[in-house]
């Protein structure tokens with residue numbers, strides 16, 4: 001049975017500092033590194049060994065993948081990086097302190113920006129300190145200036161269908177190392193979660209989630225590998 005492993009990157013510097021991150025490229029903290037290594041050790045311990053890897057273009061997810069694969073003895077497997085697995089773009093909130101933003105705009109507004117299904121945060125202004133237009137990794141890519149979860153789904157799911165699902169269907173064990181909201185997009189699809197209920201789903205850092213697929217490529221219940 002093909003297996004899919006989803007892992008959110010370990011704690012990042014801006015997770016620690018409680019800042020809106022999105023597409024901004026922050027590194028892992030020491031705790032994040034430890035979480036990634038522990039994720040890989042768990043894969044090895046439970047004998048769930050990936051044979052193909054997918055990740056985003058963002059350092060925190062790429063490093064998490066590499067640290068986990070190394071701990072699992074699988075650093076050698078083929079990997080593909082694609083912007084469609086990037087975190088949801090946080091628009092004009094990028095870089096701001098989440099608590100200060102709550103104090104300025106109110107809890108309810110910030111909750112809407114963070115967890116509503118289809119209300120994107122205000123757009124990032126061109127030329128702002130967090131504009132990625134001159135970042136070479138995004139050359140030729142239509143960089144969004146803000147994204148809701150709905151908009152994130154609209155770029156994650158076509159990539160899932162066209163690039164990842166066929167690899168999984170060929171019998172590979174696939175690991176995806178990505179982000180809180182790009183993984184929420186996938187979990188929403190795979191577990192059939194409604195637009196309303198997805199707002200309550202939080203994905204912890206560095207904790208492998210497993211889906212097993214049947215012969216018709218229908219996913220079973222998702223579970224945390226630590227509980228298996």
Ligand SMILES: O=C(O)[C@@H](CO)OP(=O)(O)O
Pocket residue numbers: 015019020021022023087090114180181
């Ligand atoms: O800042 C971000 O990019 C994300 C993930 O850390 O935060 P949130 O929990 O608001 O989706």
